Amino acid sequence: MLDKNHRKWKELATGKLALATDNFGLQMFLTRSISRFSKPQPPGELEKTAEEIHGFFVKYERLLAREIAIISK
DSSP: OOOTTOHHHHHHHHTSSOOOOOOHHHHHHHHHHHHHTTSOOOTTHHHHHHHHHHHHHHHTTTTTHHHHHHHTO
16 A cells, blocks of 8 residues: 555545546545545645545555555556
């Protein structure tokens, strides 16, 4: 899995990296993150959100193996 500081976690948080998934929980989590960044956020918020997304992937690594493989390319 990618390091928690990898740029792709920030790209997922802002919607710059689109990830097609059938996992409803992940879809909801990413939609919430992306909508948060549709307006300006305080400094550090992007890093915090990227870390939350990474944590979600770590927690559900077995369920999200396909998505992790896509992101890791």
